Amino acid sequence: MSDHVRLVLIEMITETDGLNERVRGLETTIRELVTPLAPALLEITGISHVSAAVLLAEIGDITRFTSSAKLTRYTGTAPIPVYPPTRNATGCTEAATGDSTACSTRRPSSNSDSTRAHEHFWPATSRPKEPAAPDASSNAI
Template sequence: MHTRLKAGARSSARERGKSDPLDAQTVAQAALREPDLPRAALEGPAREVKLLSDHRSQLVQQRTKTANRLLWFLHELDPELGMPARGTKRIRVFDAIELALSEHTGTVADIAGDLLADCCSLPRHIDDLQKRLRTLVRRPAPGLLDIPGCGVLSAATVIAETAGASRFTSKAAYARFNGTAPIPVWSSNEVKVRLNRGGNRRIAHALHMIAITQIGRGYAGAGYYAERIARGKTSNEPHRVR
């Protein structure tokens, strides 16, 4: 919900500052005051995409926490033991650590072994979820994966966070929702735009990654980026108009 719809309720609240209960109250009051607001809806395959996408994200966070704990115990056992960058995705790294742990005994080594087992299993679960998402995202939005630079995870984010494209009256309304609509700034006689810090940040991030991929691999976005640079824009300015 746009912040301007909640401004009146927030300014008249008895509490100062920002909190989840206050946000919930202001959203409810704004919804009652504006009965014609479009409603988000996640049903069928779109809801499955949302659930699996969120579950995968949580497993990725769990994998990072588990790997950090493992590194702590490995360092206690032997400061020379460690895990290279992105080692949590490489089976041979796990095999080397398991071999090194076999030379140690005690509680610390046992805990490290348990954490290592979790590090081995979590990547498989994460990869399986990504494969399931690849199949699912084609059902509610079959054309997303055909967009150059749009991978499975970006497509899943767009579907899950949009929650029904039909609720938006126009492309401009959707751009305002996801924060990609630039904000005009007038300086002297020249009209410029600045980055929109509002909107759905997950969708904005997914669209940004698609744009970066297109620029890097020479897809459609690369031509737009090069044209803007040729017109004297800085390297960051073309990114603001996604």
């Protein structure tokens, strides 16, 4: 191995060692800061001090949520609704059609069904905007 390559490798290893030492120091600081703030989070299997710090930073003051449902909606972890056996996600019921196969194979005829589901997970104030339709004049040559 040439002297040039050896020098570059030694420099890279030295820099990597310095970065690893910095990461260890930051992890120690995070551990010291998070332990008194989130003891309940740290009791959960799989939640490290770093994970707890991320959760604290993302959620902020948890007391601002008046219910667990509001917290799960905020974090995007609200459960998917489960419909009873006589009703499927399209809202079709066997009793309404008298035919269980028609009910299970019915496809939404418009965007109304998907819009309702969309509104369930994203209130109108925080819903992602639909992409704008391309302007026909912008494709002109």
